[in-house]
Amino acid sequence: MNNSAVGSALKYPCERCPIRKLKVFRPFAPEELEFVKTFKSGELNVESRATILTEGTSSTHLFTVLEGWAFRYKMLPDGRRQLLNFALPGDFLGLQASLFKEMSHSVEALTPMLLCVFPRERLWKLFEQYPGLAFDVTWLGSREEQILGENLLSIGRRTALERTAFLLLHLHERAKAVGLAPADSFSPPLTQQHLADALGLSIVHTNKTLKRLSDRKIIRWKNRELEILDVEALREIAWWEDDEAGRVRPLI
Amino acid sequence: MNNSAVGSALKYPCERCPIRKLKVFRPFAPEELEFVKTFKSGELNVESRATILTEGTSSTHLFTVLEGWAFRYKMLPDGRRQLLNFALPGDFLGLQASLFKEMSHSVEALTPMLLCVFPRERLWKLFEQYPGLAFDVTWLGSREEQILGENLLSIGRRTALERTAFLLLHLHERAKAVGLAPADSFSPPLTQQHLADALGLSIVHTNKTLKRLSDRKIIRWKNRELEILDVEALREIAWWEDDEAGRVRPLI
DNA sequence: CGACTTGTTGATGTACATCAAGGTACGTGG
DNA sequence: CCACGTACCTTGATGTACATCAACAAGTCG
Numbered sequence: 001m002n003n004s005a006v007g008s009a010l011k012y013p014c015e016r017c018p019i020r021k022l023k024v025f026r027p028f029a030p031e032e033l034e035f036v037k038t039f040k041s042g043e044l045n046v047e048s049r050a051t052i053l054t055e056g057t058s059s060t061h062l063f064t065v066l067e068g069w070a071f072r073y074k075m076l077p078d079g080r081r082q083l084l085n086f087a088l089p090g091d092f093l094g095l096q097a098s099l100f101k102e103m104s105h106s107v108e109a110l111t112p113m114l115l116c117v118f119p120r121e122r123l124w125k126l127f128e129q130y131p132g133l134a135f136d137v138t139w140l141g142s143r144e145e146q147i148l149g150e151n152l153l154s155i156g157r158r159t160a161l162e163r164t165a166f167l168l169l170h171l172h173e174r175a176k177a178v179g180l181a182p183a184d185s186f187s188p189p190l191t192q193q194h195l196a197d198a199l200g201l202s203i204v205h206t207n208k209t210l211k212r213l214s215d216r217k218i219i220r221w222k223n224r225e226l227e228i229l230d231v232e233a234l235r236e237i238a239w240w241e242d243d244e245a246g247r248v249r250p251l252i
Numbered sequence: 253m254n255n256s257a258v259g260s261a262l263k264y265p266c267e268r269c270p271i272r273k274l275k276v277f278r279p280f281a282p283e284e285l286e287f288v289k290t291f292k293s294g295e296l297n298v299e300s301r302a303t304i305l306t307e308g309t310s311s312t313h314l315f316t317v318l319e320g321w322a323f324r325y326k327m328l329p330d331g332r333r334q335l336l337n338f339a340l341p342g343d344f345l346g347l348q349a350s351l352f353k354e355m356s357h358s359v360e361a362l363t364p365m366l367l368c369v370f371p372r373e374r375l376w377k378l379f380e381q382y383p384g385l386a387f388d389v390t391w392l393g394s395r396e397e398q399i400l401g402e403n404l405l406s407i408g409r410r411t412a413l414e415r416t417a418f419l420l421l422h423l424h425e426r427a428k429a430v431g432l433a434p435a436d437s438f439s440p441p442l443t444q445q446h447l448a449d450a451l452g453l454s455i456v457h458t459n460k461t462l463k464r465l466s467d468r469k470i471i472r473w474k475n476r477e478l479e480i481l482d483v484e485a486l487r488e489i490a491w492w493e494d495d496e497a498g499r500v501r502p503l504i
Numbered sequence: 505c506g507a508c509t510t511g512t513t514g515a516t517g518t519a520c521a522t523c524a525a526g527g528t529a530c531g532t533g534g
Numbered sequence: 535c536c537a538c539g540t541a542c543c544t545t546g547a548t549g550t551a552c553a554t555c556a557a558c559a560a561g562t563c564g
Contacts, residue, residue, distance in 0.1 A: 072401075074401060074402070074404075074405040075405075076405070076409060076410070076491050077491055077493070078491070080409040080410075081409070082404055082405040082408040082409045084401050084404055084405075095394060096394055096397075096398065099390065099391050099394045100394070100395075100398075104398045104401055104402070105401055124383075124387075127383040127386055127387050127390075128383045129383075131376075131379040131380040131383070131386065134379055134383065134386050134387075134390070135376075135379050135386075137390060138351065138379075138386070138389060138390045138393060139351050141390060141393045141394050141397060142347060142348055142351045142352070142393050143352075144397050145348075145393060145396050145397040145400060146348065146352075146356045148397060148400040148401060148404060149324075149326060149336050149356055149357055149400060150326070150356070151404055152326075152334055152336055152400060152403055152404055152407065153326040153327075153328070153334040153336075155404065155407050155408045155452065156334040156407045156449075156451075156452030157328060157332040157333070157334045157452060158328070158332075159524080160524075160525070191536090191537065191538090192537075192538070193537085197408075199408075200407065200408030200409060201525075201526090202525070202526050202527075203538095204525085204526070204527070204528090204539095204540085205524085205525050205526065207538070207539065207540080208525090208539090208540085211539080211540090223534085239328050239329055239330070241329070411546080412546075412547075443514085443515060443516090444515075444516065445515085453547075453548090454547070454548050454549075455516090456517095456518085456547085456548070456549075456550090457546085457547055457548070459516065459517065459518085460517090460518085460547095462516095463517075463518090473516095475556080476515095
């Protein structure tokens with residue numbers, strides 16, 4: 001990992017954790033909060049473009065995103081790259097390296113990030129003593145699976161235009177959920193190369209597809225800021241089904 | 253669900269569960285075995301082609317595959333279908349409907365199947381009282397995520413030929429792992445339409461691609477039996493990386 | 505009664521025209 | 535300088551249409 005050192009003073013002690021304020025998450029029981037405080041071993045500042053986890057390697061730490069954007073990806077030996085999903089505040093990184101021997105994908109920062117760090121050995125203790133938290137971990141993993149499934153449908157069966165519309169909506173929904181897109185305009189910190197690799201398209205074709213959406217006045221993409229001018233049109237193109245139900249962690 | 257009733261006499265009481273014999277799984281502790289016996293509410297026989305779970309619906313049950321093959325899939329409103337993954341003995345079905353409000357994909361049987369049935373309410377008790385089993389559930393979910401990630405890379409970035417080679421190897425590995433492919437020859441119960449929908453290709457192009465592999469004497473596909481004549485060639489085409497490490501559930 | 509046609513169905517094979525997406529090249533612009 | 539835009543040509547994948555083949559059921563005849 002090529003990133004800066006763990007700070008000595010925590011920006012966010014667990015009591016003031018910015019993640020728990022988000023309404024997507026359930027509140028902690030007091031004893032869970034106590035445990036999480038012992039679970040957290042520090043905070044990590046990561047630079048934009050830094051590699052946080054690498055496919056095929058193991059990691060002694062687990063991370064929760066506190067601030068910033070990242071993306072998960074896999075590569076073929078000849079350099080072709082596929083983005084699997086994006087990570088935003090509240091997302092969990094490195095679970096696979098804890099459950100298996102190694103990561104099955106890599107993770108790279110899109111912006112400067114602040115990560116909450118947990119040592120992987122304590123994961124087992126979490127399962128043993130805090131079933132509610134274990135349930136959260138499982139929930140997070142399963143949500144990830146859900147998103148990958150949606151992506152698979154998109155890349156396997158949607159046309160370039162439909163796929164692009166779907167991805168933009170998806171990014172918008174996720175950004176909204178963590179308060180990073182108050183309106184229909186937001187700034188996903190992505191280049192068209194990132195979009196292309198997420199969509200399974202070439203960069204040229206991605207550009208042409210974005211232009212088609214711009215020409216139809218459905219989106220506007222200028223200076224790294226994406227504006228969705230016509231959500232409904234985008235949804236229609238993407239065959240978007242409003243089943244965001246179930247994205248919020250239930251209290252059992 | 254259009255399938256036959258739960259049998260009164262169990263074919264496999266937990267002590268003789270066929271799944272646990274497979275070396276991919278860890279042995280149970282005696283008290284875990286006791287609990288699992290109370291967790292299991294019966295067995296379900298499912299006909300070939302039956303729908304086991306439906307996207308967008310909730311399910312009061314969770315299933316473990318004891319015998320047979322199934323596939324998970326998603327569909328677009330206009331009928332385009334994408335297979336996400338296959339389910340073989342040992343796989344868990346319906347977790348999402350337990351964690352979220354509803355299933356995010358459907359599941360259909362490819363052969364007659366025997367399923368082990370659990371009521372979803374008991375899942376929480378499992379997390380509370382049997383962290384080892386909770387860990388297993390998380391592990392299973394995470395492995396699913398891993399496979400979806402591999403598929404996403406395949407469909408997004410591999411060519412039709414590479415993709416097909418990869419899928420055939422994947423199926424072979426999975427069948428071997430549960431003893432359904434003793435040699436390099438096995439019988440995945442699939443039509444070319446299933447393959448096409450798993451690969452994100454048209455059925456015509458799938459056929460042409462299979463023929464290319466047959467012409468090169470790398471595979472043989474006749475009478476529903478697939479024979480892999482040249483594993484090495486297939487691996488080379490698929491850019492297969494031998495990282496099956498970590499597929500076996502560790503004992504922590 | 506068994507063996508041999510015939511019809512039906514679902515899966516597979518292949519040819520051809522078409523089109524969506526790719527790749528290279530060379531712009532522009534912050 | 536790196537990201538974005540766009541023109542031109544190429545190619546991989548699609549869709550339609552139709553032929554083939556195996557499996558099975560029904561009907562017919564020796």
